Amino acid sequence: SQKIEQNSEALNIQEGKTATLTCNYTNYSPAYLQWYRQDPGRGPVFLLLIRENEKEKRKERLKVTFDTTLKQSLFHITASQPADSATYLCALERAMNTGFQKLVFGTGTRLLVSP
Amino acid sequence: DVKVTQSSRYLVKRTGEKVFLECVQDMDHENMFWYRQDPGLGLRLIYFSYDVKMKEKGDIPEGYSVSREKKERFSLILESASTNQTSMYLCAIQTLRRTEAFFGQGTRLTVV
Numbered sequence: 001s002q003k004i005e006q007n008s009e010a011l012n013i014q015e016g017k018t019a020t021l022t023c024n025y026t027n028y029s030p031a032y033l034q035w036y037r038q039d040p041g042r043g044p045v046f047l048l049l050i051r052e053n054e055k056e057k058r059k060e061r062l063k064v065t066f067d068t069t070l071k072q073s074l075f076h077i078t079a080s081q082p083a084d085s086a087t088y089l090c091a092l093e094r095a096m097n098t099g100f101q102k103l104v105f106g107t108g109t110r111l112l113v114s115p
Numbered sequence: 116d117v118k119v120t121q122s123s124r125y126l127v128k129r130t131g132e133k134v135f136l137e138c139v140q141d142m143d144h145e146n147m148f149w150y151r152q153d154p155g156l157g158l159r160l161i162y163f164s165y166d167v168k169m170k171e172k173g174d175i176p177e178g179y180s181v182s183r184e185k186k187e188r189f190s191l192i193l194e195s196a197s198t199n200q201t202s203m204y205l206c207a208i209q210t211l212r213r214t215e216a217f218f219g220q221g222t223r224l225t226v227v
Contacts, residue, residue: 008155034215043119043205043218044158089158091216098171100163102148103209103216107157 002027004092006106013080013113021075021109023090030092033066033073038087038108047088048075080113087111117142121206121219128226134193136222138206146209147189148216149173149181151202158205164189196226 005024013019023033032051036044050057050066050073057064063076077084087108093101122137138147148163150173160173162181170181178200182190193200206219 032214041203041221041223043207043221044216046215046217049215096171100165100171102160102163102173103207104160105158107155 002094002104004028004090004104004106006088006090006109008107008109010110010112013111015081015113015115017080019077019080019084019111019113021088021111023073023075023106025071025092028071028092028094029068032093033064034091034103035062035064035073035075036089036091036105038089040087044089044105077111080111082113082115085111085113117208117217119206119208119217119219121204121222123222124220126222126224128193128196128224130197130226132193132196132226134196134224134226136191136193136204136206136224138189138191138219140187140189140208140217142208142217143186144208144210144217145186147183148207148209149179149189149191150205150207151175151200152205152221153202161191193224198226200224201226 003026034049035047038044050064061078065074087110089108091105094104118141120139149161150158164170164183180192204222207216209216
C-alpha cells in the first residue's frame with residue numbers, strides 16, 4: 001500500500017541549530033513533493049515544492065532535498081528560531097481510480113525550537 | 116494574497132443535526148477540497164471538486180455530501196451529524212496545474 005511516513009515524535013532543537021525533518025514514502029512515483037507548515041488550530045501553509053528532476057531547492061533559510069531512489073525528502077531549516085516551532089507536513093500526489101490526482105499528506109513532524 | 120475563507124472557526128452541533136460548512140475562495144481556482152484532520156491520522160480527503168457541479172469522492176466520503184453551485188464556493192454537508200465527525204475540517208484550493216494548495220483557517224467542529 002502507499003504510505004508517507006514522517007517522524008511522529010517531536011523534534012527538539014536549540015535556537016541557531018539546523019533542524020532536519022524526514023519524509024519517506026513507499027509505492028509512489030511522485031512528479032513532485034511539497035512541504036507545508038501548520039501552526040496549532042490553523043490550516044497548513046505551503047512552503048516549498050520540489051520536482052522529481054530537482055535534487056535540491058532553497059528558499060531563504062529553508063532547503064529541501066528529494067531523492068527518488070531512496071524515496072525520501074529531507075527538509076532543513078538553518079539558523080532555526082523559536083518562531084519556526086510548528087508542525088511540518090510533506091505531501092505527494094496520488095492518482096485516484098477516476099484518473100484525478102489528489103494531494104496526500106504525511107501526519108507531520110512537530111518541531112520545537114527553544115531559545 | 117490568496118484568500119480561502121471558511122464560514123466558522125468553531126462550531127458545536129447536536130447529534131443528528133444537518134451541518135453546513137462553507138468555503139469561499141477569491142482566486143478563481145478550479146480545484147477545491149475538503150479534508151478532515153484528526154490527531155495521529157493526519158489530513159484525510161473527504162471530497163473534492165474540479166469544476167462547478169462536479170465532485171469526486173475522496174477517501175472518507177461516508178456521512179458527508181458536497182455542493183458546488185458557483186466556482187468560488189464549495190460546501191460540505193454532514194447529513195446527520197454524529198460524534199465521530201467531531202474533527203478539524205479544512206478547505207483547500209488548487210489550480211488545474213496542481214501545484215501548491217492553499218488552505219482555509221479550518222473549522223473545529225464538535226458534535227455532542
